[in-house]
Amino acid sequence: MSDLRFDTTCIGNAIVDVISKVEDKFLEEENLVKNSMNLIDEDRAEQLYSRMGAAVEISGGSAGNTAAGVASLGGRSNYIGKVKNDQLGAIFAHDIRAMGVNFDTQMAEGGPATARSFILVTPDAHRTMNTYLGACVELGPDDIDPAVIAASQVTYMEGYLWDPEGGKAAFRKAAEISHEADQRVSLTLSDSFCVDRFRDEFKDFISGGVDILFANEDEIKSLYQTDDISTAIEAVRSQVEIACITRSADGSLIVEGDNTVEVAADTTVDVIDTTGAGDLYAAGFLYGFTNGRSLAESGAIASLAAAEVISHVGARPEKDLKELIESRI
Amino acid sequence: MSDLRFDTTCIGNAIVDVISKVEDKFLEEENLVKNSMNLIDEDRAEQLYSRMGAAVEISGGSAGNTAAGVASLGGRSNYIGKVKNDQLGAIFAHDIRAMGVNFDTQMAEGGPATARSFILVTPDAHRTMNTYLGACVELGPDDIDPAVIAASQVTYMEGYLWDPEGGKAAFRKAAEISHEADQRVSLTLSDSFCVDRFRDEFKDFISGGVDILFANEDEIKSLYQTDDISTAIEAVRSQVEIACITRSADGSLIVEGDNTVEVAADTTVDVIDTTGAGDLYAAGFLYGFTNGRSLAESGAIASLAAAEVISHVGARPEKDLKELIESRI
Numbered sequence: 001m002s003d004l005r006f007d008t009t010c011i012g013n014a015i016v017d018v019i020s021k022v023e024d025k026f027l028e029e030e031n032l033v034k035n036s037m038n039l040i041d042e043d044r045a046e047q048l049y050s051r052m053g054a055a056v057e058i059s060g061g062s063a064g065n066t067a068a069g070v071a072s073l074g075g076r077s078n079y080i081g082k083v084k085n086d087q088l089g090a091i092f093a094h095d096i097r098a099m100g101v102n103f104d105t106q107m108a109e110g111g112p113a114t115a116r117s118f119i120l121v122t123p124d125a126h127r128t129m130n131t132y133l134g135a136c137v138e139l140g141p142d143d144i145d146p147a148v149i150a151a152s153q154v155t156y157m158e159g160y161l162w163d164p165e166g167g168k169a170a171f172r173k174a175a176e177i178s179h180e181a182d183q184r185v186s187l188t189l190s191d192s193f194c195v196d197r198f199r200d201e202f203k204d205f206i207s208g209g210v211d212i213l214f215a216n217e218d219e220i221k222s223l224y225q226t227d228d229i230s231t232a233i234e235a236v237r238s239q240v241e242i243a244c245i246t247r248s249a250d251g252s253l254i255v256e257g258d259n260t261v262e263v264a265a266d267t268t269v270d271v272i273d274t275t276g277a278g279d280l281y282a283a284g285f286l287y288g289f290t291n292g293r294s295l296a297e298s299g300a301i302a303s304l305a306a307a308e309v310i311s312h313v314g315a316r317p318e319k320d321l322k323e324l325i326e327s328r329i
Numbered sequence: 330m331s332d333l334r335f336d337t338t339c340i341g342n343a344i345v346d347v348i349s350k351v352e353d354k355f356l357e358e359e360n361l362v363k364n365s366m367n368l369i370d371e372d373r374a375e376q377l378y379s380r381m382g383a384a385v386e387i388s389g390g391s392a393g394n395t396a397a398g399v400a401s402l403g404g405r406s407n408y409i410g411k412v413k414n415d416q417l418g419a420i421f422a423h424d425i426r427a428m429g430v431n432f433d434t435q436m437a438e439g440g441p442a443t444a445r446s447f448i449l450v451t452p453d454a455h456r457t458m459n460t461y462l463g464a465c466v467e468l469g470p471d472d473i474d475p476a477v478i479a480a481s482q483v484t485y486m487e488g489y490l491w492d493p494e495g496g497k498a499a500f501r502k503a504a505e506i507s508h509e510a511d512q513r514v515s516l517t518l519s520d521s522f523c524v525d526r527f528r529d530e531f532k533d534f535i536s537g538g539v540d541i542l543f544a545n546e547d548e549i550k551s552l553y554q555t556d557d558i559s560t561a562i563e564a565v566r567s568q569v570e571i572a573c574i575t576r577s578a579d580g581s582l583i584v585e586g587d588n589t590v591e592v593a594a595d596t597t598v599d600v601i602d603t604t605g606a607g608d609l610y611a612a613g614f615l616y617g618f619t620n621g622r623s624l625a626e627s628g629a630i631a632s633l634a635a636a637e638v639i640s641h642v643g644a645r646p647e648k649d650l651k652e653l654i655e656s657r658i
Contacts, residue, residue: 057386
């Protein structure tokens, strides 16, 4: 690294997406809940793959998508995640670097194959994910370089990273280093099932030191076990410096202290595949925030980045987001 | 195989496409001729890949795309091609079977990796291909099951298959078996550079027993080394039972004896990526031909299938072509 300063370091499960269009009937037959992320083992991965239609492979992973988004916006972006040294690992590494992201996590030489997520996109553009974590279980605290974290304005982590044990430890180590260096720690709750798995740990972790929290309405309601979004928002308000609550087509709320900023969604695009919407929202917000934009501006960038990624198949931007933003904001 | 009867058996180089959008400038910098197919070695593959942007992986291979098209149209489709038993090989095998194509060529256990073609799509939707043949060089006559060829109405082969030596031998063996069984042999000239490489052999092979020939204008002119398309068409007329000459947006000419059928292109779609246009034209024609349609009808099916595949990224149909054809023809 020539210049050890990053706007954001994103840490997550490094995954290649295997994307296929399916009818709703297929989800029923496979007992899958639409919009969920299911963790699957290798046997189930093979079984599901054998039943799925022809697919497209595109690099993904929630925090990887966010890192790609920050880079596409022109931000200094770093990524930490574990792939194996195999064909899909080489594809993942190529793609994230080709987006302009710094990526130098050591590849695993042995153990399980590079992770993949079988993403089933139904005609309504919603996605249902089935993730085989593979080599992601090999990520651990040793993959966290303190100098890199200390040099990152924001260290952003996906809740999904708590599924593999080593990921959780890496996560805690990175948060500690970030705070010691007076930088910010950011977390996305990832998915309401993920919140179910780790509710108490997430609450402790958030109150113990998350500065910027991303969640959709289901996730934040699940975190505080309430059906009422206002109750959840009031609960989170005192816990973090900034909370971004996404509301799909209704835009988002950005909560900071007593202040609440309402951000409109960009509804000008045809929705093809919602995969990556939350990841690119986070990318847009973090890019804006780390580059001195106001909350409202950062939210507007977030909305545009999210809209771009749902206008096509795949969870990383196809357009140059820097150009897109300059033409719109 | 429960029912050993196929409309078509397609034989070709089994390739995973690695597709990336580039500016024209990139082609210039890499000394690439737009619309060409360049054979590259492993070193060049790595070099080019490191310079390319983020990509999407989709199963391809010219004859593989044709096999997928025949299956999508509802035809009984078989494919012969060689991948290695690696991650990309598993992806190729999954995808072609998921399209409904019978595929049981033994995977290579050793030797080079599964082939990939780095396909660069410029803003004008044209594609420039850079193919690392990898495991395709392992295909040989032993991969040709005489019973399968004898049970296929048409055995269709891509000119590209002449690049690896074993492919050529497999090709000749299949043609011989097909003719002995009173079935038809079909060839696509693939690419004018491919014709340059094998002109004399192609001419011998065609006059010795190609029943249905596919070529675009550049290819057929190159075959007969003439600048005049009429001269080329008159030359091919006496050589094969049927010649389909594709002319991009100007449609195609189907030549059979003294008869010439003009077929219009389907120009109702937005052209996104021309990869696979010729492959799907062949699929449409062969499906029609092997299912008792007239030349004009077969040509119309061919035009619709080609139009579908150029309306999106990737060289295999995304829509169910059977439904598409039923709604249009």
